[in-house]
Amino acid sequence: MTTKRTLVSLIEGDGIGPEIAAATVKALDAAGAQVDWERVDAGLAGVERHKDPLPQATIDSLKKTQVALKGPLATPSGGGYRSVNVTLRQQFDMYANVRPAKTIKGVPSRYENVDVVIVRENTEDLYAGVEHYVDPRRTAAESIAIITKFGSERCIRYAFEYARRHGRKRITLVHKANILKMSNGLFLDTGKEVAKEYADIQFDDMIVDATAMKLVLQPERFDMIVTMNLFGDILSDLTAGLIGGLGVAPAANIGDSGCAMFEAVHGTAPDIAGKGIANPTGLMLSAAMMLDHLEQRDAAARLRKGVIAALANPETRTGDLGGKTNTAGYTDAVIRLMD
Numbered sequence: 001m002t003t004k005r006t007l008v009s010l011i012e013g014d015g016i017g018p019e020i021a022a023a024t025v026k027a028l029d030a031a032g033a034q035v036d037w038e039r040v041d042a043g044l045a046g047v048e049r050h051k052d053p054l055p056q057a058t059i060d061s062l063k064k065t066q067v068a069l070k071g072p073l074a075t076p077s078g079g080g081y082r083s084v085n086v087t088l089r090q091q092f093d094m095y096a097n098v099r100p101a102k103t104i105k106g107v108p109s110r111y112e113n114v115d116v117v118i119v120r121e122n123t124e125d126l127y128a129g130v131e132h133y134v135d136p137r138r139t140a141a142e143s144i145a146i147i148t149k150f151g152s153e154r155c156i157r158y159a160f161e162y163a164r165r166h167g168r169k170r171i172t173l174v175h176k177a178n179i180l181k182m183s184n185g186l187f188l189d190t191g192k193e194v195a196k197e198y199a200d201i202q203f204d205d206m207i208v209d210a211t212a213m214k215l216v217l218q219p220e221r222f223d224m225i226v227t228m229n230l231f232g233d234i235l236s237d238l239t240a241g242l243i244g245g246l247g248v249a250p251a252a253n254i255g256d257s258g259c260a261m262f263e264a265v266h267g268t269a270p271d272i273a274g275k276g277i278a279n280p281t282g283l284m285l286s287a288a289m290m291l292d293h294l295e296q297r298d299a300a301a302r303l304r305k306g307v308i309a310a311l312a313n314p315e316t317r318t319g320d321l322g323g324k325t326n327t328a329g330y331t332d333a334v335i336r337l338m339d
């Protein structure tokens, strides 16, 4: 049976984005992915070409294709425009950000046997965009964390459903409800309620500071974590560090609207952009998650096989992982080792 070809919006992104996107597209072709690309801009490329960090054409493309592969986008700290990443996740209501971190054999790391999936709420919390200066001289500012029962429940439910689909045994809800009694208390209480419907999945909760320590001391204790936006953002960089670094960590943004967007956990890496040395693994593994989502499982398996085999050998992995090759050399190895 031939697989139906799917049109996918491709946002190459800023910094190392174009380099890792080109590598990923090449590897996807070689893996036999049945996708056609609609290339659209966002971030700095959007500003340069359309004077808009999130051009209407990009929004229209996502509305049409309902699936996107996205490179990292630069968001200047402080003033300027709002994060395009946050806007895209909110606009398409992709409320769950799924970030798996699994030890990859051969990749240098301080730990073995890490296998944890973080489900991060993606639309609320301190990222809801409710911020203002308190005084006209701008010497004090306030950012408000919005947590709703609705937003908490659908994300936590997504985590439980994910656990069932993927044979996961335990979910740890991470919070700071001892101090943030109302907002984080609401997330925790909602989690306890939802958990009652999933007797087959173990459920516990942990305060975020203790979680940070336990993840470092005993990461194999964790199976899945569900948490709010800010804690999820921070802890998923931590879990990326447990498996070798940001270069290898993938992510998926999913909601009920049907739209899904796949991107690496890392940012634009401006320090190495344009040098041809970036590690495209995070985006490649995000693309494998995209192929699973599109039910192109054979191509996903081929891509993962090539990635894992190339990472196992220092000759064929990139410098950030102690390897000897560059983006192009690694990509060629991934393709060669797929079969």
Ligand code: NAD
Residues within 6 Å of the ligand: 016, 071, 072, 073, 074, 075, 076, 077, 085, 246, 247, 263, 264, 265, 266, 267, 268, 269, 270, 271, 272, 277, 278, 279, 280, 281, 282, 320
């Ligand atoms: P970063 O993830 O870009 O880089 C952190 C460090 O990790 C750097 O030393 C970098 O060289 C290294 N690194 C990251 N990805 C790598 C890769 N694929 N291969 C090899 N090394 C890699 O984080 P940052 O420097 O804090 O952020 C830079 C910019 O990226 C900021 O504008 C930030 O807003 C943006 N950002 C975007 C996203 C996204 O689009 N999803 C996520 C995080 C940060």
